[in-house]
Amino acid sequence: MSEAPPPLVDRLGLQGFAIEMTRRFRAALADEPPAGRVRALTHLANAAFRENLDRAPRPQPVACAKGCAWCCATRVAATPPEVLSLARHLRERVDPAPRAALAARVVEAGAGLAGLDDAARAASRRFCALLGVDSACSVYAARPLACRGVMAFDASACKANHEGSLPEVTYYGAPLQIRMAIQLPLMAALRRGSLAWRLADLPVALAVALARDDAEAAWLAGEDVFAAAALPDTRFDPRQLDSVDALVDRA
Ligand code: SF4
Ligand code: SF4
Numbered sequence: 001m002s003e004a005p006p007p008l009v010d011r012l013g014l015q016g017f018a019i020e021m022t023r024r025f026r027a028a029l030a031d032e033p034p035a036g037r038v039r040a041l042t043h044l045a046n047a048a049f050r051e052n053l054d055r056a057p058r059p060q061p062v063a064c065a066k067g068c069a070w071c072c073a074t075r076v077a078a079t080p081p082e083v084l085s086l087a088r089h090l091r092e093r094v095d096p097a098p099r100a101a102l103a104a105r106v107v108e109a110g111a112g113l114a115g116l117d118d119a120a121r122a123a124s125r126r127f128c129a130l131l132g133v134d135s136a137c138s139v140y141a142a143r144p145l146a147c148r149g150v151m152a153f154d155a156s157a158c159k160a161n162h163e164g165s166l167p168e169v170t171y172y173g174a175p176l177q178i179r180m181a182i183q184l185p186l187m188a189a190l191r192r193g194s195l196a197w198r199l200a201d202l203p204v205a206l207a208v209a210l211a212r213d214d215a216e217a218a219w220l221a222g223e224d225v226f227a228a229a230a231l232p233d234t235r236f237d238p239r240q241l242d243s244v245d246a247l248v249d250r251a
Contacts, residue, residue, distance in 0.1 A: 006048035022248045025189035042085040056174035063155040069135045070158035071150045072128045075121045076202035078144040084216045087209035089142035103210045105129040110207030149179030188244040196224035204229035
């Protein structure tokens with residue numbers, strides 16, 4: 001796995017960053033042995049997120065803290081390697097008994113949330129199955145980019161949004177932008193590598209990944225293992241992936 005420092009938006013600009021991230025994701029798919037590919041992709045994505053967020057301007061302190069979890073009742077859209085990495089984390093880092101209980105909660109949540117549109121998902125006010133009893137994320141180190149990308153300056157706004165009295169929260173923009181600046185190159189590289197790349201609803205997809213020991217191998221072999229969890233492409237314009245490919249091919 002390459003340990004080169006991740007690309008930085010403030011040095012390369014957004015286009016240069018997209019080109020370099022896409023090249024690195026393509027290289028991870030081409031150069032890593034199959035068993036290391038998911039880990040290499042998510043390691044690069046998370047390192048790039050962390051490094052770039054550390055350098056982003058922060059106009060005021062964020063309100064996010066352990067135990068604050070109103071945002072954990074919103075939909076989490078994750079790429080296949082993020083889901084597979086999380087499933088691997090649960091298999092490798094969580095003892096069998098708690099893992100079985102957690103898997104049961106994920107499966108139950110996945111069944112309850114499958115097929116809901118965004119409005120119905122929000123109206124369910126259902127918290128993520130991975131949220132611990134202490135209202136802290138039980139998989140914090142392995143949480144997807146979508147979770148890393150949500151930060152706010154006012155927790156009371158997040159609470160009001162959860163309770164339905166505030167239609168929208170103004171989130172801190174930098175992490176949202178960094179998240180998309182990483183996910184688009186990742187999805188473009190997956191698509192170029194003939195792998196399933198669409199965003200999936202986390203609990204629905206994670207239930208599949210936990211139920212199938214061969215999920216990672218099947219995805220690497222080209223199977224769209226999370227087809228039943230796929231979200232409509234309303235979070236971004238899929239033509240953006242064409243633009244990313246064109247940027248890289250021209251550079
Ligand atoms: S985004 Fe809002 S709900 Fe989530 S941790 Fe930050 S302040 Fe709390
Ligand atoms: S994975 Fe963790 S951070 Fe993300 S929604 Fe679930 S509990 Fe919250």
